[in-house]
Amino acid sequence: KAGVTQTPRYLIKTRGQQVTLSCSPISGHRSVSWYQQTPGQGLQFLFEYFSETQRNKGNFPGRFSGRQFSNSRSEMNVSTLELGDSALYLCASSYRTGDHEQYFGPGTRLTVT
Amino acid sequence: GESVGLHLPTLSVQEGDNSIINCAYSNSASDYFIWYKQESGKGPQFIIDIRSNMDKRQGQRVTVLLNKTVKHLSLQIAATQPGDSAVYFCAELYNFNKFYFGSGTKLNVKP
Numbered sequence: 433k434a435g436v437t438q439t440p441r442y443l444i445k446t447r448g449q450q451v452t453l454s455c456s457p458i459s460g461h462r463s464v465s466w467y468q469q470t471p472g473q474g475l476q477f478l479f480e481y482f483s484e485t486q487r488n489k490g491n492f493p494g495r496f497s498g499r500q501f502s503n504s505r506s507e508m509n510v511s512t513l514e515l516g517d518s519a520l521y522l523c524a525s526s527y528r529t530g531d532h533e534q535y536f537g538p539g540t541r542l543t544v545t
Numbered sequence: 546g547e548s549v550g551l552h553l554p555t556l557s558v559q560e561g562d563n564s565i566i567n568c569a570y571s572n573s574a575s576d577y578f579i580w581y582k583q584e585s586g587k588g589p590q591f592i593i594d595i596r597s598n599m600d601k602r603q604g605q606r607v608t609v610l611l612n613k614t615v616k617h618l619s620l621q622i623a624a625t626q627p628g629d630s631a632v633y634f635c636a637e638l639y640n641f642n643k644f645y646f647g648s649g650t651k652l653n654v655k656p
Contacts, residue, residue, distance in 0.1 A: 436588070465644070475589070475634065475646035488643055522588050530641030532577035536588030 434459065436525050436537035444543045450511040453540045457504050457525030463487075464506040465534065466498060469520040478521075481506050482529040510542075518544045557653040564622040566650045568635035573616060575637035580609060580620045583649070584631045592620070592633075622652075630654045 437456045445451050457464050465488075466478040477490040481500035498508040504525075510517055520541050524534040558564045570578070576597055581589035595602045595609045595618075602609050608621040618635050632649040639645060 467646075474648040475636075477643060477645075490643075524588075530638070532579060532594055532638050532641075533591060534644070535591060536581075538586070538588050 436523060436535055438521075438523055438537040438540050440540060441538065442541045442543075444545060445513050446545050447513055447515060449513050450509060451513060451542060452507055452509045453521055453523075453542075455506045455508075455523035455525075455537060457506070457523075458535055461525035461527055461535075462504050463526045463529050463531060463534075464500060464504065465524045465526075466506070466508050467522045467524065468492070469522055469539070470518075475522070478508065480529065487529045513544045515544050518542060554648070555651045555653065557655060558625050560625060560627060560654055560656050562625055564620075564625045564629070564652060564654075566620045566622075566633050566635075566652065568618040568620075568647050570616050570618060570635070570637050570645075572637060572639055572645075573613065575639045576641050577638040578609070578611060578618050579636045579638065579644075580607075580618075581634045581636060581646075582629075582631045583634065589634060625652075625654050627654050627656060 439454045463482040465480040467475050469475050480488040484500045495511045500506045520539040522539045524536045526534040579594040580592040582592050583589045593604045593607050593609050595611050606623045610619045632651050634649045635647045636644050
């Protein structure tokens, strides 16, 4: 069974631009969660989607948004990029909301210049 | 918010020795506690979990201990190998709803 895939793996953007990241969960998994990982803050939860609905949301500004499609694939969007948005963005999938077993993708490394 | 923390940012052990990585958590109502391993350039990998009503759980070369009295979680790795070198995170699942992650401990295995 293929693992969680994320595209692109690396991205360089400039301040003020917007970016869209994609995540394909493990086949059969319907929950997708997004995390931001930085050296200073560690892993921080962004949001979770299940059955195309946002189920949980972390403490990030409205510039961070996401969506999920009927095939469970998910995208997250960051608008008006700031230097502090530079991070590794990870998505994780699981069968259902609140499942303690979630599996992470390799991440997208976003650099904002 | 909830907080999950780690006592040591870096742990160096000799190959073949046992490793113990510690984690403190603050929410006594969390449902599950999970350990992840993250190698350079990769996403976190699920290692082992323990439900809040258990004290100990063993896997292959790994054991997780949960001490609810002092809100402490540990991961023991037996006969540590060079391939175990990575950053290890503990996480708690609260209300079967949200995960909270610790900042991570870097395990360095010396040959």
